[in-house]
Amino acid sequence: MNKLFPRLYKKDIYDIDYKGLYDRGFRAILFDIDNTLTTHGTKADSSNVAFFKNLRDIGFRTCLISNNKEERVLPFAQTVDSPYIYKANKPSKRGYKKAMELLEVKDTQTAFVGDQIFTDIWGANSAGVYSILVDPISPKEEIQIVLKRYLERIVLFFYKRAVEKRENDD
Template sequence: MNKLFPKLYKKDIYDIDYKDLYSRGFRAILFDIDNTLTTHGSKADRSNINFFKSLRDIGFKTCLISNNKEKRVSPFAKMVSSPYIYKANKPSKKGYLKAINILNVTKEQTLFVGDQIFTDIWGANNAGIYSILVDPISPKEEIQIVLKRYLERIVLFFYKIKEEKRKKR
């Protein structure tokens, strides 16, 4: 079950303290796109562009990792000026490790931000990368994802219990 637990759980990408993470030695951030950075299928907008610029200003390298096709991922990546991996086959760790190589960083310097436990978080944890779970931006999703969300609620229930126990120590 621990492979399904994120290292950190936040409301959205804007709720994460990136300066603190940088001060802790992280130098690269890998992102899922759909329902993490924007709604499913949407183009990058001004807030996405500014967000990625602010990460680069801190000193972070970024890479997008998506299970989607290149025609979806490439235009978004171009707009935010980030390298990308499409058809990453998450939760396979191959895409995560490929991103680390592209960015020329170590696992210990890398973190991943995504909205799905059974693909994003499990894959990052399996690859040995610090994982951050964010709430999905929109409830409108494909049926197979909607079904997984019910199982994710169970995992999050146990994650929150574990976190409460950890805080009490």
């Protein structure tokens, strides 16, 4: 179950303390695109561009990691000026490792932000990357993802219980 638990769980990408992560030694942030940075199939907009500029201003290198095709990922990556990995086959470690090689960082310097437990979080944890789960932006998703969301609720129940227990033990 621990492979499915995120290291951090936040409402959205804007709720994450990136400066705090940088101060803790993180130098790269990897992102899922659909339902993490924007809704499914939506192009990058000015808020996405400003968000990535802010991350670079802090000192981060970024990379997009998507299971989607290059036709979807490339235009988004070009707009936000970030390298990318398409058809990453998450939860496979391969895409995460490739991104770290590309950005020339170690797993201990890398965080990943995504909205799905069974692809994003499991893959990040397997790759030794600090995993951050955010709530999906939109409830409108493909049927296979909707079905996985029911299972994710069970994992989140146990995750929240484990976090509460940890906080009570401190």
